[in-house]
Amino acid sequence: MTRIAIGVDLGGTNLRVAVVDDSGKLLEAITTETAVARGRESVVDEMCAAVERLSERHGRAENPIAGIGIGVPGIIDMDRGMVRESPNLPGWHDFPVRDAIEKRLRTHVLLENDANAAAFGEQWMGAGKDSGFDGLCMITLGTGVGGGLVLGGKVHHGMTGMAAELGHTTVYADGHRCKCGNRGCLEEYASATAVQRMAVEAVSAGIAPELQKAMAANSELTAHQIYQLAQRGDLPSRVIYDKLGTALGIALAAWINALNLPMYVIGGGVSGAWDAFAPAMMKEIKSRSFVYRATNSDPDTRKKTIVARAVLGGDAGLLGAARLAMLAAH
């Protein structure tokens, strides 16, 4: 019998709820605006309503929903089922989300950091599917840079659930100040925010006329628009994505040397600019990681280090969260 579970992606702007079966098929998804501003009660109401609707349509008496997995952008207190810290979910701190939803829906609920859930989803149904690998490192390039580690087939949470803060790896010891308190974090060079900042810097330096023009027309120029300029051959825009790839490659080389995992997957919105940053990224990895070179010159093709683009897009988190709930209920 096919088992089914529900995955929730509790983003800062969107709430997505989906029912997933154990073959990894996304049977149905509901997307609503989270309306975080209306407060957590309202978000929980919306989430529960969506879960109930999907349960009614897909759950059977002999095959009920196995559980609900919720991917949350922030640091989770796994033991207590609470959000420990989440800049995008103000007011959720110290609110017992898991127990509140379990009580209401009478189903097993599991909270997971959204980047961890996405890593688990990519491992299960995405880039890591059919690989036979039980390890994967995922880097999510979005507004910030997140990370998820799957080690030995399990999400690596670390001692307090804060593991895989890969965006806060120091890439340039004396680099740009990060809001985490460090200098030169990967996030300061490889996030959408960083791309925008580097564009502003290039314009201020007077070396980027095309970017200047675009910014004059649109002061909120996005990382994607800067990528489009790069694609059209604008050199300063290309240099920005080159810098992004270089920073990402420096960090990846260190993780490859430290973890020797079979697969490193780059996801998140900014990963759409793959062709603009991947060459610089691969150049750094090859020159900086002897573990990469050793594995990839090995005649055993099953033991190559793979660095690849994520394939599931926004569904990775939903699938991963649902899968984690399925396994926990087992």
Added chain:
Amino acid sequence: MTRIAIGVDLGGTNLRVAVVDDSGKLLEAITTETAVARGRESVVDEMCAAVERLSERHGRAENPIAGIGIGVPGIIDMDRGMVRESPNLPGWHDFPVRDAIEKRLRTHVLLENDANAAAFGEQWMGAGKDSGFDGLCMITLGTGVGGGLVLGGKVHHGMTGMAAELGHTTVYADGHRCKCGNRGCLEEYASATAVQRMAVEAVSAGIAPELQKAMAANSELTAHQIYQLAQRGDLPSRVIYDKLGTALGIALAAWINALNLPMYVIGGGVSGAWDAFAPAMMKEIKSRSFVYRATNSDPDTRKKTIVARAVLGGDAGLLGAARLAMLAAH
């Protein structure tokens, strides 16, 4: 009944063989010169003779030696029980060490990278003893910088046994060229070799009269002698250990953010200079790792990130190797 196993530390200059019981007591150890130059047959002969001597003295018919764990400085092919790469053991490449010794001694044999064995030993009987933790990251500061990761109570080998090459974490993207091909590796700032190089650089720059004097008397000035100068207040020598601590702290901050382990242990010969480099190291960790700050401001004292000096010295590898053999035989 107490179980016993044999641990071997196959160093580049010394061969140490010890019998260890399952309470972590080192019952007897034999140290000989490895005489690597005489070839691997001679080393294996010596090792087997020592193992046989210890087996005779400590093994009983009703309680024989459970197995032999051998810590090797290099990259191990775990599947085939061979040394894949070891600069200190020329001629061992593609020699089936495990099978050769198993055949000869008719006991289960396990090969392990020496830094991994040391990490496992520290976890079992050293800094991690009684901690209740199942995760530990060990950094060994010696001629080079090695590393070992214990995750979920097990040595993390990675896909090809090359994991935990922590000495080759990029600390300064444009830094000193490393023999691994990278630039700015931790090893180039935190090994005994690096300390010596930094001393030569300081003398060449004409800013280190005391070091210059010491080098004139002894061209092979060791990292330990430079530490002694630092202890006696020589500023240029203190600056060298400060640089070491800074580089180590930069790398540790990134690992703490990525792994969120309960314990990070610094061992190896250079760790004897702890008081000279630890202040700079801790300063970097505190300013660069928000995960460190978050855990260490948590009122739950069981969940603090601990950065500590290794306690077992040269015995860590012996104990770890023996313990791994015990567990594998179980």
